[in-house]
Amino acid sequence: MSAIEVELLAKEYQVFERKPGLWGSIVSVFWREWKSVRAVDSISFRIEEGELVGFLGANGAGKTTTLKMLSGLLSPSSGSVQVLGFHPWKREREFQRQISLVMGQRTQLWWEIPAQETFRLNQAIYGLSEKEYRQSLDELVEMLNLKDCLSVPVKKLSLGQRMRAELAAALLHRPKILLLDEPTLGLDVVMQKKVREFILDYNRKWKASILLTSHNMDDLAALCPRVLMLEKGKIIYDGSLEQLVRRYAENKVIRMVFGERVSPDKIAAFGADIDSLGTSALISVPRSEVSRKAALFLSSFPIVDMTIEEASVDEIVRTIFSRA
């Protein structure tokens, strides 16, 4: 049995449409028009124990909705979803003791008081013995480097410290399934790296299955051997990130450095972007035209250095999304 099994899962919502203007708002006091939206459209996938999987997709593609269905916050409209053999939407206590959901922009920590109070509350909620609690907490404090943050009111913590405390609160009961929604949102680069390292550590140490969504391609590149790409509620890709890049990277990037200043107008005529000093430029060209274009540039400009690179993951994903 896989840790997570999803078959033809779908979710539909009703939303009401707001009419503009004063008259519209008076009308909507009495009458609202509803329309239904298909947020997740018949998706199927399996995730094994200990697997780390990334969810990729534009806003509104259905990532969060899927995570919520996996955690039991949303019930499916149709299809089936099983996590550790449970139906999440029944929210059985035994199931709840084995999962955790972390949402980057939401917090379960009490704002006014130190984080360790929330940890204690979770100890009571998850029914952890003093020994289990101590052991788990010490480990997390060590892994997340939380020692100095425990007794400071949460509102006084930095965003990075708060996110780490948030992770600790979510993992005290050592869940087998961890669902992360934008865990690095708003963190600086150093902190992002620390959080990523921790997620990887936790995954290795406890063989936990982890599913995460992120807008940050570095997260997915560093953490997830496998990614699922969603578009308009459907899975359009399931496989490794490298392969996704190869499949969708229709363009390569040519980077040029000039020996002398080049007139911006002249280089712009070739469709390339030039920097403000006029000494270097880059252009994105289709794979099939790389050699022809490279030769053309070499003969037309005083080039001292030229490189030909794959487009960055960020760029590729952006092109896929903008196409959608």
Place this chain on the structure above:
Amino acid sequence: MKKYLRVWWKMSSMSLMAQISHPLGSVGFLLGKIVRIAFFFAFIIAIFGHIKNLAGYSLSETALFFLTFNIVDISAQILFRGIYSARRAVSEGDFDFYLIQPCSALFRLSMTTFDFLDAITLLPVLVMTGQILERFSSPGFFVHCLLYFFLTFNAVLIASSFHILVAGLAVRTQELENTIWIYRDIMFMGRFPSDVYGPLFQLFLTFVLPIAVMTSFPVRAFLGLLSPQWIAYAFTLAGLLFGLSLWFWKTSVRQYTSSSS
């Protein structure tokens, strides 16, 4: 059961810690609550400076009605303080955490902020009620006191039902931020003996919005003015309402988990 006690104890001590972190605000709330009770008391006493009875009740009887209202009102607030921020808990996602953790979400939502300020205001009200009850030593005093106690408890149960209904609404619509204030404002009518409201409106307050059952029945039973049929009605009503409110809560959570985005 033991687990819930531990969770409750932890949450209460946490909210006490949080409240202490801004003392000035807390003092404002405490003073506000005390002033409200004091002012109405002053009003009732002042009124009786000019008249001898109100709808047939003496000053101490009228005061007893007012105190009973306060007992029911404050008890419900102690138990369900969290409902007042239910909408915020839902919109800011706290409620999502309650739902995925292995502990009743209704319990978390209502008890999450135990208000020790309410507990402080309840004490003097209880003491005053005891003092007034003592004045009425009649032959059936003990039985009347028991009736008063159980009917007051019954009233708290009805108030609880309303709070649970409101919690259900907040989860269902994510919009009715003020529903609980409707309840509070309508409860305003419970400050006076329900006889004040004239026969027709009193029926309304007995059967439709059972404020009379909550705040007037206990006192009338104590004074020996309530027939056994009405007492039976009060208990039945509370049982039904409580069951209904739990059912409504369940369906609301079901709807929440099938519609939110």
Place this chain on the structure above:
Amino acid sequence: MRKYWRAYQISIQETLQRRSSLLMDRVGGLAVMLSLYYFWKTLLSGRPSFLGYSYSQMLTYIFGMNILRSFALTGRGWELVGEISSGKISSYLVRPLNYHGYALSLDLSKKTIHLFAALIEVGALLMLFHPPFYLPQSALSGLAFLAALVLASLLFFFLEFLVSSLAFWTSESGGPLFFFELCVQFAAGAFFPLDVLPRLIQKGLSFSPFPYLVFLPINIYLGRVGEGQMLRDLLMAGLWTAVFAAISLVVWRKGLASYSAEGG
């Protein structure tokens, strides 16, 4: 001026949009009015008058109370406290906008809607129960009532603004506002006419701005105030308004200063 007019319009739309919240506010006011209506009706049955209020004057006091609660005692205090504690306030401060003027426009929009609702409620009650309704005995007391109403709204606006500004210092809590709201309702006569209270308390209150919010406007309407006294009351109301406008502006500036010193 145009931007304040625009803010007023947008805020009217917003208030209407949040229909449930509007409905709740109204039901609350209605419950208070109904309950006091019955209370005084019972108390005055079999008595020609109480403390000099005739039956129709007392019931009219209750109706007037609902209208004054809706127009004068309605404000945005809680929203302001929220904006201060969440830091949202700073986004207004960078705009070319006088915040007091802006807040007043939003206040007025809320007052407008609540005034309409209160008039409808009182109208419905009059149609339903046909209670005796007291009309002003002279055009003068009618006009003076309108003036008192406007002054009461302004006075309440500045008082509430002052108390809400305390959120700059009370670290994110509405405690002072809660206390203020309760005290105001009693001390202004928004639950019962102040004549009910013992003389000493009445005397004390007459040195405060509160009676000018509800009690005096209604008494002017009911013609229970002589012409000379009426003029003096209006002057006093104006004076209180000016005093609290000044204090609230000063406190607001100090609050902003301490706010930016802490870095929000």
